Amino acid sequence: MTETSIGPQPSDRTITGVPIHLDGVMKQYRGQPKPAVERLDLEIDAGHIVAFVGPSGCGKTTTLKMINRLIEPSEGRILIDGRDVTHVNPDKLRQSIGYVIQSGGLFPHWSVAKNIGAIPRVLRWEKQRIAERTEYLLDLVGLDADTFAHRLPKDMSGGQQQRVGVARALAADPPILLMDEPFGAVDPITRVRLQDSLLGIQQELGKTIVVVTHDFEEATKLGDKVLILSEGGHIEQYAAPEEILANPASEFVEQFIGSGATLAHLTFTRVRDVPHEPVVTAKVGESSQAVLARAHAAGTDWVVVVNDHDHPRAWPTLDEVATKPQVSDYIDRRLPVVARSSTLNDALDTMLAASQGGVLVTDGRGAVIGSLAIDTVMEVIRGQLREARPDEVHLSYVSHAEGTSTDEMPAIVAADEPDEQP
Numbered sequence: 001m002t003e004t005s006i007g008p009q010p011s012d013r014t015i016t017g018v019p020i021h022l023d024g025v026m027k028q029y030r031g032q033p034k035p036a037v038e039r040l041d042l043e044i045d046a047g048h049i050v051a052f053v054g055p056s057g058c059g060k061t062t063t064l065k066m067i068n069r070l071i072e073p074s075e076g077r078i079l080i081d082g083r084d085v086t087h088v089n090p091d092k093l094r095q096s097i098g099y100v101i102q103s104g105g106l107f108p109h110w111s112v113a114k115n116i117g118a119i120p121r122v123l124r125w126e127k128q129r130i131a132e133r134t135e136y137l138l139d140l141v142g143l144d145a146d147t148f149a150h151r152l153p154k155d156m157s158g159g160q161q162q163r164v165g166v167a168r169a170l171a172a173d174p175p176i177l178l179m180d181e182p183f184g185a186v187d188p189i190t191r192v193r194l195q196d197s198l199l200g201i202q203q204e205l206g207k208t209i210v211v212v213t214h215d216f217e218e219a220t221k222l223g224d225k226v227l228i229l230s231e232g233g234h235i236e237q238y239a240a241p242e243e244i245l246a247n248p249a250s251e252f253v254e255q256f257i258g259s260g261a262t263l264a265h266l267t268f269t270r271v272r273d274v275p276h277e278p279v280v281t282a283k284v285g286e287s288s289q290a291v292l293a294r295a296h297a298a299g300t301d302w303v304v305v306v307n308d309h310d311h312p313r314a315w316p317t318l319d320e321v322a323t324k325p326q327v328s329d330y331i332d333r334r335l336p337v338v339a340r341s342s343t344l345n346d347a348l349d350t351m352l353a354a355s356q357g358g359v360l361v362t363d364g365r366g367a368v369i370g371s372l373a374i375d376t377v378m379e380v381i382r383g384q385l386r387e388a389r390p391d392e393v394h395l396s397y398v399s400h401a402e403g404t405s406t407d408e409m410p411a412i413v414a415a416d417e418p419d420e421q422p
């Protein structure tokens with residue numbers, strides 16, 4: 001029997017990150033009339049994700065790059081785990097700080113494994129240790145090592161390259177991860193998956209992560225705290241997303257978060273916070289008769305086909321399953337899937353994009369753990385909108401979603417197709 005349901009959330013999170021303290025940090029680029037970052041004081045707690053947002057040119061990237069001294073501060077001190085690193089060897093410093101940029105920033109002529117092993121090789125790790133670490137990291141970021149370890153970046157999708165970029169940044173197990181617009185170059189659905197993957201990784205590892213983004217919704221989803229900057233690296237507000245939305249510190253913040261504020265509230269409710277339905281799973285190659293018997297016993301008329309890692313591949317109806325003696329290895333590329341760390345906005349967007357009345361829910365490693373129906377999401381959204389200030393209610397959002405199909409899921413026809421990696 002392979003019926004699964006949502007398990008409890010681990011409450012005792014591991015923390016392997018360390019605190020970062022910027023003390024009166026300033027950057028004046030040569031030839032510029034004004035400093036890009038005026039005096040900046042900032043405390044980032046160990047094991048937290050902090051998202052930097054603000055208009056273009058306000059100094060987000062400059063601030064981020066001063067933490068690993070890719071940009072040298074003109075004044076001030078940077079303390080990592082209480083130690084002043086302003087004058088330590090920058091190469092040594094960077095070995096203890098993972099760095100992820102847009103599109104992954106991989107070396108194009110190196111295989112995935114060689115890219116991931118770059119820093120461990122500099123640190124003179126044994127070959128065997130590097131190989132084991134590479135396999136662990138590929139699994140952590142949701143890529144199959146057998147399939148991807150020897151590929152070149154050009155033979156992978158943007159999202160896959162970005163996953164490798166994260167694996168490479170984590171290779172020497174640094175306590176800090178800096179990410180500069182990491183998901184800026186991928187399509188919205190891939191972006192949601194990468195965000196969820198990062199949250200799953202963070203749940204497991206508890207690093208200190210600083211992420212620069214242009215997108216306030218992304219900042220509220222990822223950040224334990226959000227830092228809103230204005231020109232000159234001036235701190236407009238530094239607080240938990242809920243606090244920023246409830247009490248914007250200035251007119252600048254109010255304007256910056258703008259009319260998205262009500263919808264941003266919806267990003268605080270995660271898929272894991274609302275009830276899910278258990279699903280019946282079927283392994284590829286399993287006898288269809290056994291699957292049908294199990295599904296009938298559970299009172300369901302569809303099942304989720306999974307691979308050896310319990311990653312979902314398709315969700316055929318029992319009639320479709322019955323057409324083959326064994327469970328087909330068909331991969332449904334439009335299968336609506338979200339992680340339990342996804343927001344209800346993500347879940348709704350995913351359903352709308354796939355024209356489905358529900359989504360499958362996975363854990364941080366992509367294994368299916370249940371399903372979520374559109375009715376459940378709509379009920380929560382209605383409740384939240386009722387609580388929101390009426391002049392900010394965006395009813396069109398609800399009616400748009402309500403206009404979509406709420407048919408019994410799934411409506412997808414399983415058919416045999418050549419197997420490809422997801």
Ligand SMILES: Nc1ncnc2c1ncn2[C@@H]1O[C@H](COP(=O)(O)OP(=O)(O)OP(=O)(O)O)[C@@H](O)[C@H]1O
Nearest residue numbers: 029030032036054055056057058059060061062063
């Ligand atoms: N190498 C440089 N030389 C001179 N000025 C620079 C340099 N790099 C950045 N600046 C200036 O410093 C200011 C802050 O730039 P920074 O890249 O940190 O902003 P940002 O908030 O990350 O912007 P964006 O969101 O557009 O990436 C800008 O006015 C920019 O023009």
